[in-house]
């Protein structure tokens with residue numbers, strides 16, 4: 454009998470998906486003042502998906518307070534990246550007050566949390582995760598219903614910050630994923646500085662910082678971050694990659710994407726929960742500056758037809774909830790039709806005007822001078 458060439462899931466370190474969900478449910482149950490949990494479902498061609506979202510707000514009654522900064526964190530988009538969902542559990546425990554961050558000033562943390570509403574999706578791709586637990590350790594597909602539920606959530610919640618948490622390497626990515634540049638401007642520059650600071654403080658400068666497209670060289674995460682940044686207009690959209698073992702064989706997925714010993718497991722969870730809370734701190738300062746700038750300067754900007762239509766459709770889709778999929782999938786087509794419609798209107802107007810000027814001409818020349 455030969456030893457297996459891949460590492461099995463270490464059940465001493467990792468929860469099963471059911472156990473993890475039970476832990477989260479129990480946590481929410483113990484802290485009804487701060488935590489609130491809901492489950493949404495979606496369906497696409499017979500494929501069913503379910504997604505649990507936990508909302509943190511210091512006082513439950515302020516949950517819809519629009520003056521608060523809104524943060525959306527999603528974990529476990531890829532089933533094989535089990536460590537990310539363990540981090541979600543730790544972050545929720547810290548938010549509940551049951552666990553503490555060792556090197557964080559409690560007063561400043563408290564002041565920051567006071568101003569936030571945080572939505573956590575601990576296991577975005579539960580179906581994918583189940584496949585991994587059944588032994589398909591390299592499963593990494595995204596489900597379409599899951600993506601649609603995330604987009605809906607983003608449209609209704611309108612987060613200021615969105616972080617898509619993955620593993621496979623150590624990186625702090627900002628847009629764009631589809632090209633090897635970061636957006637222009639001071640805001641983008643400041644975000645980059647913030648990520649570099651996080652890298653220095655919590656990743657020992659090991660993390661790659663920059664655009665996903667530029668740093669990885671391929672479309673690493675579809676265009677999830679780009680969608681959130683460009684279309685859903687989330688001012689800070691990130692992909693954090695929290696762990697990767699580059700020495701592992703590409704078939705040894707559990708080892709490649711997840712720490713396999715207790716020391717590394719704890720280090721990853723501790724370092725990254727600290728990084729997240731530091732990010733909450735820094736980004737609220739960043740958003741304060743952005744907010745004061747926006748209100749003092751002229752907000753009117755030239756908006757392209759694409760931007761305008763995207764904004765219009767997003768607004769409509771959030772208002773009409775269920776029509777989302779149709780609008781979402783048909784966005785490209787609608788845009789094309791709208792452009793054609795505009796073009797033909799301009800042409801018609803031009804023809805109409807030239808006819809009028811033609812029919813006017815004899816009249817003008819008929820007036821005796």
Ligand SMILES: [Zn+2]
Nearest residue numbers: 531534619620
């Ligand atoms: Zn991933």
